[in-house]
Amino acid sequence: MTNERRVLVHPDKQALTGSVAARFLTKTVDIIDDLGGANIVLTGGTVGIGVLQAVNDSPARDSVDWSKVHFWWGDERWVPKGDADRNELAARQALLDNIAVPPGNVHPFAASDELDDLDAAAVAYADELAAYAADGARYPRFDITFLGVGPDGHIASLFPDRAGIRETDATVVAVRDSPKPPPERLSLTRPVLNSSDRIWLVLAGDDKASALGLALAGASYTEVPVAGAKGRKRTVFFVDQDAAAQVPANLIAPSY
């Protein structure tokens, strides 16, 4: 098995989200068969939530034993629990509220009306990760990590030329200077994201083409964070044609 990065191009965003949803359902069933359970890291963003909606709409949705799946988040915006900006809320509305996942298997970051302090929320999530880790580890084995990608190349809440993307010690960072609103956020760090067996990046639209092209051309991950995303076994970019506009043809794998 190779862990080279692959780019799978789809005609449009709807085809992309449907295809990723189908793969996700099949792969999750396989992971549960092999390992007894699955840890999935979710993303916010338009395509990430579109994938969850497509999973929800799939006739195969209930082929997964959701009681064996734990859901985590790669990042969260520091807003109140019911705020429309919250990645957790969007994921719950798109999928999690509609499947038989036990509440204790869902691991959201704290919200700004639950804890006073952003640093305390980062520590709380680091503790939650550690509570589900194998002996001696600081976070669980992650099977699939979804990442959206911003037009500036950010992944999770790790932004270009900010401290978070350089962090290699902490598992969770408090972000206070996000160039994309809201400014305060929480994020897993790059080593934790990259510990995942599979990273599935999901992005669509011509505003993402430059970041994707630069990342695949070898840009520095401190300048284009998506360039530094690499899973232990697989790293797949699921993109639409618009986002793929600057991807070298030799990197595009057949997707069907």
Ligand SMILES: O=C1O[C@H](COP(=O)(O)O)[C@@H](O)[C@H](O)[C@H]1O
């Ligand atoms: O703020 C965020 O943005 C990115 C990408 O979002 P998109 O709407 O441009 O696809 C997302 O991956 C991240 O989780 C989120 O907090």
